[in-house]
Amino acid sequence: MRTAILLSLWLCADGVAAGEQLPALDPRTAYSEFRISLALQGWKPDQAAKSRATCVSGRTRICETYAEAITCRRTTPSRCLFLWTKNQTQIEIETVGSKAQGITVDQMRCRSGCLAAEPARPSVDH
Structure with missing residues (x-):
């Protein structure tokens, strides 16, 4: 896992x-590990999201x-x-799982400001 995080940092350093x-x-x-990797790359959690949060009972x-x-x-899952x-870029991370410490990253999308139009990156084939 460390290798993947270090590779992520190196790839996104520029x-x-x-x-x-x-x-x-x-x-x-x-997700708990991925958010550390994002923070190390200079990404920041969007604090304005809290005011827009829509979480159903049980989540x-x-x-x-x-x-x-x-x-x-x-949903299932x-x-x-x-x-x-x-900077001026906003990304969206989608996770699966039902417990705060057990959710995993499923895919990531650019919402605005990415260098090139990139498709969503799924982590596994469905």
Whole structure:
């Protein structure tokens, strides 16, 4: 896992203020680990997300744990969305799982300001 995080840091170290590339995504990474990797790369949790958060009953703990959560739905499997920003770039992280410390990253999308139009990066084939 350390190798993947270090590789992510190296690959994204040359970001440009006008736009950023999507960070590298290791399949099925625990969100708690992935958010550390994002922070080390200069990404910041979108604190404004807290005011827009929509979490259904049974998933409110995830929204309480992570200020960057914007939505958490009780589906099968449970899915949550988180917003992160760096310079003028905003990305959305989608996770699966039902417990705050057990959610894993499923995919990532650019919401605005990325260097190139990049498709969503799923972590596994569905």
